[in-house]
Amino acid sequence: MKNILLALAASAAAIVAVAAPAAAQDKTKICFVHVGSKTDGGWTQAHDIGRQELQAHFGDKIETPYLENVPEGPDAERAIERMARSGCALVYTTSFGFMDATLKVAEKFPDVKFEHATGYKTAANVATYNSRFYEGRFINGQIAGKMSKTGVAGYIASFPIPEVVAGINAFLHGARTVNPEFKLKVIWVNTWFDPGKEADAAKALFDQGVDVLTQHTDTTAPMQVAEERGLKAFGQASDMIAAGPTAQLSAIVDTWAPYYIKRTQAVLDGTWSSAQTFDGLKDGILSMAPYTNMPDDVKAMAMDTEAKIKSGELKPFTGPLKKQDGSAWLAEGESADDGTILGMNFYIEGVDDKLPQ
Template identity: 50%
Template sequence: MYKNLVPAGALALAAVCFSFPAFPQTQPAAGEPVKAGFVYVSPITEAGWTKQHDEGRKAVEAALGAGVKTTFVENVPEGADAERVIRDLARQGNQIIFTPSFGYMEPTLKVAKEFPDVKFESITGYKTAPNVATANARYYEGRFLAGIAAGRMSKTGVAGYVAGFPIPEVLQGINAFTLGMRSVNPKAEVKVVWLNAWFDPPKERDAAMALFNQNVDVIAFHTGSTAVMAAAQERGKLAVAYHSDMRKLAPDAQIVAVTHQWGDYYTRRVRAVANGTWTSGNVWGGVKEGMVRVGDFGSKVPKAVQQEVLARQKDLASGKLRPFAGPMVDNEGHEVVPKGQVMTDAQILNMNFLVSGVQGRIAK
């Protein structure tokens, strides 16, 4: 999904920072639809990372109608297979290609050099080119809000977190979730299990079950399937859905969902190709920009908790709430953000610590 090895200042504090391409724009022939291709790292399941990106594709179709023709390829491994599929989509005449997985970044850049008139959108990547733009969302904002809900709903004060890889984006989520919990329960703890996989339902389920055996009564995850939610439903525990609303799968377990909304961004980018205004650049949007949303509360969540979470969501959108504001201490007792200071975007993008309250270490 996303590996944040981003140089300082690579993403602007503002949501959008465009740079103009070095070669002339090309537009579809008059009356012809824009052809847009999408590459997915996993199968399109009932909910999850890939599902949300496919919902974004469908939103493009709904918005542009006959003005767009989309195609997608699912379950494409990162690496050589991705390069082959991206190249095939370019050869098939797609004028814009979306590649939503961090491991697609280098294959996208390589193919982009071969097809300078095709526009590419590297979702979760950070390297741009004249015909390659990047975009990602501030997922950690939703994590903080979910932590508030988890802190209010947990009876043991112990949460679990099933994590894919120990990269900055995942660390941001774990830390924000923990800080959210501790904002309402200062003694809350979060236990983390590392999988070193983005999409492995059996491993995700096993990790969740192991956490439930350690006094965990609410769980969050940063992986691509619905396995953790299903495990929570089975065990009678509570869970935070990620990427998508998962109440259909886990109606009793879900307390809230952190959802990713790609439709507006994808539609704007395809429309820009259609009218010849597409430019490269980067986007890092969050609650304010509508790219991250928290809601879809479960039936067990009291109205007061729902209202609290939604109020804090408004605070995030207005800038009144900053999840990574000092004083902050890591789980080894070192001060990482002094009182009165707030982490910069560059610091957030290169996060390499776990906050106080997280049990465990960053996996090597």
């Protein structure tokens, strides 16, 4: 809470400071509200890199104030409203848990545009944007299937929302395309950002015999544990190689700048309209960190899979696939539609966990 108050105070000071010069008033304010720290090494850092590239692209046409370490809940609504009141033309709210808060503030400020990351609720002045993270997780799963000596990987999961569940399933399905007996253990930490909890989960999974780890949380703590244990892991949202120079195999890397530039340009042009964006590897909103610490044949396999996903030749959720309870889901050659992926609320066969309800 202290960090938020300090950030809000700094934001208020900045607003006062720029009110005097006439030139500053000509700048369009494009604002950001983040759940974590811009130096978390993962999710929020990727968004802040996008913000910096956005600022560099438009130069003195815009300014890009931001708030970081904003918890989901009442604090989020207050932070988003503060941004709207400060004269922001567009506010990017970059956490799933900001969804309802974004909608509430948007209703109060119909002339302000809002873009909510990974959500599904829209309004006339609220758009959503999401990435096909599962595409990268499928590739990582294939790598894990080749690299694991135990045939068991670990997954540190944040919250049981469709995006996270789809990631778990995609990772396991990828692994099972190269090792049909592959298993996946899951630990839910019920947070996006908590280095202590994330590290404890990593240690617990490794203690259970897991030798490859992946995560859907925001810090580099799990990667650091993998490095300390001499085991392997995948980064999340950002390239985490600095935290695990011998541990990281690859990472899904969120590349938000092209989207931020496109949508900000629409605001400047007066052409912005509400939309739901769901892009992936072929669109450049998602990329893969270099494939490292693996044999050449595994690297070649990963690169081939990445190319096939980009071309549309391969869709990660393609059958035959069964649900965890053994019931049929996708027949041979059948692919899941976006609605199913965006609403995924079940595990596939092979997940060693009971999905929280």
